Amino acid sequence: MSAVYNKVALIGLGLIAGSIALAARESGAAGRISGTARTAKTRSAARDLQLCDEIVDNAAAAVRNADLVILCVPVGAMGKVMSEIKPHLKPGAVITDVGSVKQEVIAEVSPHLPDHVHFIPGHPLAGTEQSGPYSGFAGLFSNRWWLLTPLPDTDPEELSRLRRFIRALGANVEDMEPAHHDTVLAVTSHTPHLIAYTMVGVADHLKRVTESEVIKYSAAGFRDFTRIAASDPTMWRDVFLNNKDAVLDILGRFTEELFVLQRAIRMGDGDHLHEYFTRTRAIRRGIIEAGQDTDAPDFGRSAQPGGKRLD
Numbered sequence: 001m002s003a004v005y006n007k008v009a010l011i012g013l014g015l016i017a018g019s020i021a022l023a024a025r026e027s028g029a030a031g032r033i034s035g036t037a038r039t040a041k042t043r044s045a046a047r048d049l050q051l052c053d054e055i056v057d058n059a060a061a062a063v064r065n066a067d068l069v070i071l072c073v074p075v076g077a078m079g080k081v082m083s084e085i086k087p088h089l090k091p092g093a094v095i096t097d098v099g100s101v102k103q104e105v106i107a108e109v110s111p112h113l114p115d116h117v118h119f120i121p122g123h124p125l126a127g128t129e130q131s132g133p134y135s136g137f138a139g140l141f142s143n144r145w146w147l148l149t150p151l152p153d154t155d156p157e158e159l160s161r162l163r164r165f166i167r168a169l170g171a172n173v174e175d176m177e178p179a180h181h182d183t184v185l186a187v188t189s190h191t192p193h194l195i196a197y198t199m200v201g202v203a204d205h206l207k208r209v210t211e212s213e214v215i216k217y218s219a220a221g222f223r224d225f226t227r228i229a230a231s232d233p234t235m236w237r238d239v240f241l242n243n244k245d246a247v248l249d250i251l252g253r254f255t256e257e258l259f260v261l262q263r264a265i266r267m268g269d270g271d272h273l274h275e276y277f278t279r280t281r282a283i284r285r286g287i288i289e290a291g292q293d294t295d296a297p298d299f300g301r302s303a304q305p306g307g308k309r310l311d
């Protein structure tokens, strides 16, 4: 394909920027990619991996003459990076970000925006528990959602151009209000991560009592928790500090439900537990039937059309 942007600048060469670089190169969506990272070690790793056409020592140099600038740093660092690149941006450039939280990023970045650029915040709903330049891969965004949260004055032509670039990386694009984004992600991503972190912490305490048994006999469910709980501490610290209200709201609801289930177990209320688990199972099956979980095994669907199983 012909390039959507002549020069793309990636700030923060970790999992997401590395994956964007590889996918953009594979698709030809970027004419030229310039990248930078905070530490010399990361820049050197990115050079070894040949992630970009050029790896430069600072963000100011990376954005020079760039048509698209993608901020790929932790949510809490977005404002600082934006203030550094402000004087070096090309007039007409599009600035986007990949932060997992939107309202706070918009609040932190907006004061540093020069008049002559377009800021279109975004968030790819794709990732892993890995971080750093070695963890990127070209297929990360394939068939995943990438949400954009355009602002009231967003130029429609620039918005459709950015959508074209993102689709070239393999993702499906949708627009969302920033506040709604933060509520949805608190439910689908942020609170589940906090629960995984907590569960692994509980098991860690238990391990001190039972020695190595918690790890040795850990079942698949717990192992999935440990994968999530291995996610980058800086990234997740910033997510929780910057999506505080939505996460605290969902966490409150979670705690209430947990107490109800706890009571049902104590009272031996099997009907309540069975009805609850039947509802949650239907949600999982709905996700798979909608084709939203490409990693999931297709539990019995081939044998039973419609996802129903004979029990």
Ligand SMILES: NC(=O)c1ccc[n+]([C@@H]2O[C@H](COP(=O)([O-])OP(=O)(O)OC[C@H]3O[C@@H](n4cnc5c(N)ncnc54)[C@H](O)[C@@H]3O)[C@@H](O)[C@H]2O)c1
Pocket (backbone or CB within 6 Å): 011, 012, 013, 014, 015, 016, 017, 037, 038, 039, 042, 072, 073, 074, 075, 077, 081, 098, 099, 100, 101, 123, 124, 125, 126, 127, 128, 129, 130, 131, 132, 133, 232, 235, 239
């Ligand atoms: N990992 C995921 O699953 C995932 C998915 C979607 C979106 N995101 C978002 O993407 C962004 C990047 O995440 P990632 O997983 O690629 O992280 P990463 O740790 O792999 O990479 C982050 C990069 O930012 C740089 N950085 C860290 N702190 C910085 C600072 N204070 N100033 C300047 N640079 C700094 C690091 O050196 C590194 O180059 C985050 O905002 C995160 O919320 C992550």
Ligand SMILES: O=C(O)C(=O)C[C@]1(C(=O)O)C=C[C@@H](O)C=C1
Pocket (backbone or CB within 6 Å): 099, 100, 124, 125, 126, 127, 128, 129, 188, 189, 190, 228
């Ligand atoms: O698959 C994972 O490891 C992820 O946690 C990815 C995940 C998610 O919760 O789905 C994590 C944070 C992002 O902002 C987007 C995607």
